[in-house]
Amino acid sequence: MTAAQLISFARGAPSLDIIDIAGLKAAAGRAFDADPAGVTAYGPATGYAPLRTWIAERYGVNEDQVLVTNGSLQADAFLFNHLVSPGDDVIVESPTYDRTLLSLKAMGAKVHQVTVDENGIDTDELRGLLESGLRPKLAHIIPNYQNPAGVTLTVERRAALITLAREYGFTIFEDDPYAEVRFRGEPLPTLLALDAAGDGEPVVVHASSFTKTVCPGVRVGYLIGAPKLIAAIAKTALNLYISPNMLAEATVYQFCVAGDLEKSIHGVRAALSERAAKLAEALRTHLPEATFTEPDGGYFLWVELGEDVDADAVFAAAAERGCAVVKGSDFYLDGGRHALRLAYSAVTVDQIDEGVRRLAEAVAAVRG
Known part of the structure; x- marks a missing residue:
């Protein structure tokens, strides 16, 4: 490893070494063999039918509750555009995914952030906002x-959140x-x-990828949502692109049914x-303060650097040292100025300690 090599904790994507290239190549071949007409033609706006059925069965829902999209970010966009109008109140977590903030702000929504602690979104804080008169869409x-x-x-908070949604009439978007x-x-x-286990009209729309x-x-x-909602969004999808990517969806379907997923x-x-544990070890060694x-799963670790450290300055200083991070302020309407998000998914184990050492040098330079 040379000093010139970039070590990136910025992107939440798997590194090439943990992607099943051979399995995907074989799945694409099976897709062409099994359904050449289906993978080479326009398909339904709702997605490749066998994959739609597979997803429905995996979640125990009906097919008419499923819309397959070009990535989950497009699923987000479809739902936001369908439900949210300029001026509507929307609840998001604090901090939250930066692209969610960007999308909702661009739509003209009134975005309200509710604190996230070690147990997820603070439903007591949310209830206080609702009781004070806020009526989010x-x-x-x-x-x-x-x-x-x-x-x-x-x-417990999942149940409380559903109770609040039913009581105050808003939709929960489970991303x-x-x-x-x-x-x-x-x-x-x-x-x-x-x-689905409760009474009354559904209040949850689910997205994944x-x-x-x-x-x-x-x-x-x-x-995944109520059939009427999915049908309405499918009309939007039809007008937008006629058909999603049948080849990609058929490949994923073959990958899934073969047990490769x-x-x-x-x-x-x-x-x-392994990478998350290594990152935590490196932080305790090089940035003990x-x-x-x-984390117990996922792609990200959130680190608080201390009130005396400007994360924006650390972002720049780390980049100069060949270490890419994401500054905490990207995930807030106002806040996160002393925090960073570190993704451990795209780095290999042998890069992590060196990357955190560079980050520690950046923090020391900012402090100094």
């Missing part, structure tokens, strides 16, 4: 290994691409499942668990 929630904080919403990347503990019920468990390049995500999930979990919670 939507609450955007990342329940598992949240981006950027890395925390998971507890079962859940990280749930399968679990290092420790047992899987928790989705908000979608908890909602194959980006974190297969690879980003396939660009296959999905929405489960093998891929196992490999991603093992690799990222920093505070963080070692």
Whole structure:
């Protein structure tokens, strides 16, 4: 490793060494062999039908509740555009995914951030806002290994959130691409499942993708919601692009039904668990004054550098030393000035200690 090599903790994407290239190549071949007409033609706006069925069966829902999209970010955009108008109030987590903030602000929504702690979004704080008169159209929630904080919403708070949505009449958007990347503990019920188990009209729309468990390049995500909602969004999809990428979706379908998805999930979990542990060890060694919670899954670790450290300045100083990070302020309407998000997914284990050493040098330079 030379000093000139960039070590990036910036991008939440799997490194090439943990992507099943051979499995994807074989799945693409099987897609052409099994359904040459389907993979080479326009398909339904709702997505490649066999994959749509597979997703529905995996979640225990009906096919008419599923829309397959070009990545989960497009699923986000479809739902935001369908439900949110300029001036509408929207709840997001604090901190939250930076692109969520950018999208909602560009739409003219009134965005309200609610504190995230070690148990996920603070539902007591949210209730206080609702009782004070706030009437949001939507609450955007990342329940598992949240981006950027890395925390998971507890079962108790999941139930409380659904209760609030029913009581005050807003939709919960469960943005859940990280749930399968679990290092420790047992899987928790989705908000979608908890909602379906209750009485009354559904209040949860669920989104996920194959980006974190297969690879980003396939660009296959999905929405799960009430049939009427999915049908309305499918009309928008039809007008936008006629058909999503049938070849990519058919490849993902073949990858899944062959059992390769489960093998891929196992490999991603093992690799990222090792990297997360190595990153935590390196932070304790090189930045002992920093505070963080070692995540139980996902792609990200959130680190607080201390009130005397300007993270924007660290961002620039780290870049000069060949270390890429994301500054905490990107994930807030106002805040995060002393924090960084570190992604451990795109770095190899042998890069992590050197990367954190460079980051520590940047922090020392800013302090100095």
